[in-house]
Amino acid sequence: METIKVIFDTDPGVDDAMALLFLHRAPQVEIVGVTTTFGNGRIDTTTWNALYLTERFGIDAPVASGPAAPLVGPAPPPTDFVHGANGLGDIPLPATLRRKADPRPAHRFIIDTVRAHPGEITIVAVGRMTNLALALREDPAIAGLVREIVIMGGAFGHNGFHGNVTPVAEANIHGDPLAADEVFGGIWRITVVGLDVTQRTQMTTDYLRALARDGGEAGRFIWDITRFYVAFHHAAGVADMFVHDSSAVAYLIDPSLFTTRRGSIRVVTDGIATGQTMLKPDEYNFPPGPWDDRPSHAVCIDVDTARLLSLYRDTITAA
Template sequence: MNKTKVIFDTDPGVDDAMALLFLHHAPEIELVGITTTLGNGTIETTTRNALYLAERFGIDVPVAQGPATPLVGPAGEPPHYVHGHNALGDIPLPDTIAKTVDPRPAHRLIIDLVRESPGEIAIVAVGRMTNLALALREDPEIAGLVKQVVIMGGAFGFHGNHGNVTPAAEANIIGDPLAADEVTGGSWPITMVGLDVTQRTQLTTEYLEALARDGGEAGQFIWDITRFYVAFHHAAGVPNMFVHDSSAVAYLIDPTLFTTRSGAIRVITEGMAIGQTIQKPDGYAFPPGDWDNRPSHKICTEVDAERFKALYRQTILRGA
């Protein structure tokens, strides 16, 4: 089997950890690097979590740290009420971690790995897009060397989904809207997996209990870290847990799980709609405007949630 080499750009994060285990156990994937962003915790917290996850589950790849702030503006306060104060559901974590961070900044690791394997590497980005934007600024030619970029972020109005931080914006995008607009203006092949589909896939308590029972160490770990995350969903009136970051991994492994639409994408970078993602569908005629001369990218509009959940369970059980 020809495996897809993957850089995982992430801010672990409960759902990020679930997505990392999905990548780690998928037979189709060869994970080659992890880069960290701030978001679900400070950059120090998310990097420490990435090192911990890599060490605990034997993921032998470099982990490189991204910047502590977005391209413009302050970092903001992490959403402790969603992921806990340690961003992994407040499960007990060790005082020391043997694995150490790569000396390169995250965007430089991305550039180096892509240049070492031109045309072979996919980037799965499930946090703010700061690292990708910095990589593109420093070495614009890498856009033509990346196999594909799959982004968990955005919302385009399908099934009533427009935002989960404001009425207009999803968390990863509003965390660094300028980076998101620069990245979606790049010529690399992008698929955005937004709230339109990630909130269509929900994991029940029964599903997670079965994963804990049958999925070995990874399955039990997923159960443990999701206790806090599920409680947040319940407090928000959502009966089951949304599956955000693992949806991007699922698209990479099996794009037939999703329906997509193609077109140029812009991100609003100021004003009360900051962070809003808007697509101009291919084939639609409009007067000249800010979408002109932008590359066409895909957004996900529908998902086969049952097949996706079956794939996730099968992959985690494979690791057991």
């Protein structure tokens, strides 16, 4: 089995924590670093949570902290009404940790790691893309050295899904739209796993209860942190919990779960539609426009939800 070296770019976050455990338990994955962004919490909160998760679950990978704000403007308020004040569903957390963050800023950690392992590093990015944009700005050549980037973000209108923080924008893209547009303009190989598929996949209470029963410490932890997250979904009128970040990990492990469409991607960076993601499909010809001379990337438009949920369950509960 080929080993996939992964940098996990994240803002833990309940669903981020679930995705990190998914990566950690996947036998074909080696986590070589965790880089943090603002988003589900402020940067000090998300970095603390990443250190806590790697320490608690024995994930032998450095954690590097990213900036506290997007490329332009202040950081939006953290989504504590979704993930809790501490980002992990308000479960009790320790007052101190043994682990410390890597001294390098997250984007420099990404550059150094990619250059140390050219053609080997996959980046799974499930938060704002500020770190990736800063890495691309500082060292544009790394785009040709990254094996692949899998992004949880965006919404392209498939299956009726357009946005979750505005009618047209998904949270990760909306949180730093300029960074997203710059990243989608890079020549690296990108697959986008957006709301088009993540909101089609849901975990029921019975499913989560079975994880708690059969998944050991990780399964019980998932149950505990999802109590707050599930309550948010219920308050929003959603019967079961959407599977956002873990869908990106599922794509990495088994791309056959998904149907994709290719094209160039632009992000609206200001105005009423800020954060909207738009695909120009490769199979269509249009008059000259702002999508021209942009690289083609893959966007997930459909998913086998039953197989994805089985993959997650089997990975977490494996001895």
